Amino acid sequence: MSLPEFRLTAANAAPVTTDHKPLRRLHMITWGCQMNVYDSGKMSDVLAPLGYGPAESPADADMVILNTCHIRERATDKVFSELGRLRVIKETRAAEGKQTILAVAGCVAQAEGAFITERAPYVDIVLGPQTYHRLPEMVARAHRAAGPVIETDFPVEQKFDFLPETAPSAERAVTAFLTIQEGCDKFCSFCVVPYTRGAEASRPAAAVIAEAKHLVARGAREITLLGQNVNAYHGAGADGRDWGLARLAYALADIPGLDRIRYTTSHPRDMDDDLIAAHADLPALMPFLHLPVQSGSDRILAAMNRRHTADDYRRLIEKLRTARPDMAFSSDFIVGHPGETAADFEATMQLVRDIGFAQAYSFKYSPRPGTPAAGSPGMVAEPEKDGRLAELQALIRAQQDDFNARTVGLEIPVLVTGAGRHAGQINGRSPYLQAVHMDGPVSLTGQVVPVKVQGLMTNSLTATLINASPTQERASA
Ligand code: SAH
Ligand code: SF4
Ligand code: F3S
Secondary structure, three states: OOOOOOOOOOEEEEOOOOOOOOOOEEEEEEOOHHHHHHHHHHHHHHHHHHHHHOOOOHHHOEEEEEOOOOOOOOOHHHHHHHHHHHHHHHHHHHHOOOOOEEEEEEHHHHHHOOHHHHHHHOOOEEOOOOOOOOOOOOHHHHHOOOEEEOOOOOOOOHHHOOOOOOOOOOOOOOEEEEEEEEOOOOOOOOHHHHHHOOOOOOHHHHHHHHHHHHHHHHOEEEEEOOOOOHOOOOEEEOOOEEOHHHHHHHHOOOOOOOEEEEEEEHHHOOOOOOHHHHHOOOOOOOOEEEOEEEOOOOHHHHOOOOOOOOOOOOHHHHHHHHHHOOEEEEEEEEEOOOOOOOOOHHHHHHHHHHOOOOOEEEEEOOOOOOOOHHHHHOOHHHHHHHHHHHHHHHHHHHHHHHHHHOOOOOEEEEEEEEEEOOOEEEEEEEEOOEEEEEEEHHHOOOOOEEEEEEEEOOOEEEEEEEOOOOOOOOHHH
16 A cells, blocks of 8 residues: 555545535546446545536536446557547646546556556546545645546555445435445456456445445435445354345345345355345345356356356256246356357357346457466457357347246336336336336336336336335235
8 A cells, every 4th residue: 555544534525515516526437337337426425525516528527537447358448549538628628727637447447557647648547446435635636736646556444434425415316236345356267357356355234234224215225236246245244243145135125115135246156045045035135136157168167267067057046946936037148268169159058048048248258468368278269259149149139038028918016216208107127127118107206016017118118007006015026
């Protein structure tokens, strides 16, 4: 750690706003996973006491934060191309006598560090995902214009101990993210996350429960617990023992008003019996699980260092379906990992046919600097990867369409998330994360209502309210 510890105190966090009008404006550009979305929210919260309120566009912003993702190819190029655009805006504003602080955050910032300010000297701050609790101090240093501020150490303190609660001005959202675990010790052959997010660390259960209660008090009815390996969660519990994710889920399910709990992303190896039992016991735990398997070939799973077989995964899905028969699954797949043959790819296709996914994401393998697979022999040619990806995506699309079609005619509980695009229309979310549109009053926002699914759109369902009175999902699910 190169810097003295920074704490948000009454002195340095004193609001500099009057009558809630922001003195300064912040524009946030967020790429990557849900954790980056959560982090962007936290960065806004940390800066709110300094008088920063939201800016619609970078041209209106006194500070722009680009929160980046490093997971696949050309991540760094994409950052520099966006920075080029922001540079023009910064220069235009400078000509009008306005200062603009430009910060690069997230996983590219962590991976590239000072290289970013070497190539783009107009960037004021580069900060990794573990240091954003120190943003106020970084901003102060950037204002003093003593050269770029670069903070990519993994500090000894946990940033969560220094973050303020979600700012009262933040938009009231019916669905919310909550990071409970961060970092990864799994070191899959292809993946940068252990290097950009650091070692696995879990937040204490009491801190998670307090944040969940705060979110519920602010209107959240569905909380998605986040972690790079969320089911490896092992936070200190109130009883002095380490709690696993199952124990935490039981505690969260007791919070009045918290109707729905989800968690992502899980690793098959950390899916223990307690967590499977929690799916049987807790109606609030939604019957939809993103459980990435990456490949259906044991040879490739071994090369990927996933440390389980395709049959282990099949058995796991079976156990979960036994515990909760209405459970649906999604996954991530990589095609063209080094060494993947046509037969390995066929094993992946077979696994997909065997499981039947409600949805899935698939990617072409992309070599990431510094990861073991990037230096492996047996690189798969690009046209071959393209062909496999197209074939896999067609199968996944067919399964997704089939899954959606099977919900037509069913009565399902939908969490109303707000007004729809057309007058009189409202939007909601099914237990399976499907977007649902229906006619109804906006006053139902935040309630779980029973609907009948009437039809399919490309990526959503249309439905009618069964009656306008809210239902208890716990009773109806
Ligand atoms: N922590 C999660 C996901 C991390 S990244 C997990 O363990 O599953 C999200 C997805 O991006 C991964 O599941 C993987 O399918 C994909 N991915 C990661 N690295 C990749 C790479 N080098 N090339 C292509 N896809 C990759
Ligand atoms: Fe990456 Fe594997 Fe860790 Fe997931 S489990 S974040 S894919 S290293
Ligand atoms: Fe991307 Fe970092 Fe998330 S690399 S996927 S933003 S953990």
